[in-house]
Amino acid sequence: MLIDILQTLVSGVLVGATYALMCVGLGLIFGVMRVVNFAQGEFVMLGMYAALFLATTFGLQAAFGIAPGAVVAGLVAGPVVFACAWVLHRTLVGRVTGQIAIGTRDPHSSQVVMTLGISLVLQNGAMILFGSRPRSVSSPLSSDSFEIGELLVNKGQLVAFAVAIVVVVALGTWLARSASGKSLRAASDNARAALYVGIDVVRAHRLSFAIGAAISAVAGGLMASLQAFQPYVGIDYVIVMYAGVVLGGLGSIRGAFVGGMVIGIVQQMATLVLPQQLQNAVIFVVFLLVILLRPQGIFGRVAERI
Secondary structure (H helix, E strand, O other): OHHHHHHHHHHHHHHHHHHHHHHHHHHHHHHHHOOOOOOHHHHHHHHHHHHHHHHOOOOHHHHHOHHHHHHHHHHHHHHHHHHHHHHHHHHHHHHHHOOOOOOOOOOOHHHHHHHHHHHHHHHHHHHHHHOOOOEOOOOHHHOOEEEEOOEEEEHHHHHHHHHHHHHHHHHHHHHHHOHHHHHHHHHHHOHHHHHHOOOOHHHHHHHHHHHHHHHHHHHHHHHOOOOOEOOOOHHHHHHHHHHHHHHHOOOOHHHHHHHHHHHHHHHHHHHHOOOHHHHHHHHHHHHHHHHHHOOOOOOOOOOOOO
16 A cells, blocks of 8 residues: 555656646746636647647657657647747737737736637647547657666656756746846836836737746646657646646746646546546535635745746
């Protein structure tokens, strides 16, 4: 029984790191733009399909090998979705969120309708282009494991865990030390004041939207070799992402990461006592308990700076 618990805990930590990466992408967008992005799950889905076509059609697996090529494809999926999200913000999202930040437009209705519309278009567009057949990126890492005593550590999940840590550390360093990262933090703290000191708030929002989408897409690209996916897979992940972000504290990058880790661990530990169909129910029980005891989330404050 102890081995089963330890094995499930290890799996929860590894899976949770990928969830945490998704949550960080969503948390960055909300932290800077104060926009509830209902299309974030579709960016995960786009990352999966981008990884698939980069690995196969564009020959990354042929160039780097099957296993390394799958990992490289998952990473390159980030810049691909970054470009897509940049165009979406420039043409659509920015038109309804530009004035929200400085308080001259209703902060809810327009952005909710816009992001829901983008979500539906991306889902159905992917269905038309790629079909409904489940796909996956072939990789031996998904079925191979390290043996540590009596514990098994999946190599694919371990790679995803390492990438998640590196990406989050790099993001935190960039936000804290670079000029562009500081401009995002300024736009997050007070968009009107940032405008007065010469910061291009619209560009800061566009950059945060694109980076947030790219980070979640990298998580999707890495998961593409671990499980099958189809155009509507984003619905499953957007629930996890919102639970993780709210659990950790809205607007907190650190909280989003921890929230995603907690979701992954709770989900996997639930398999010890409950059928798979009730895993998400346990997630929301924990979520509701945290919100009941600490409404601002684990790391949230009245005003949280990213």
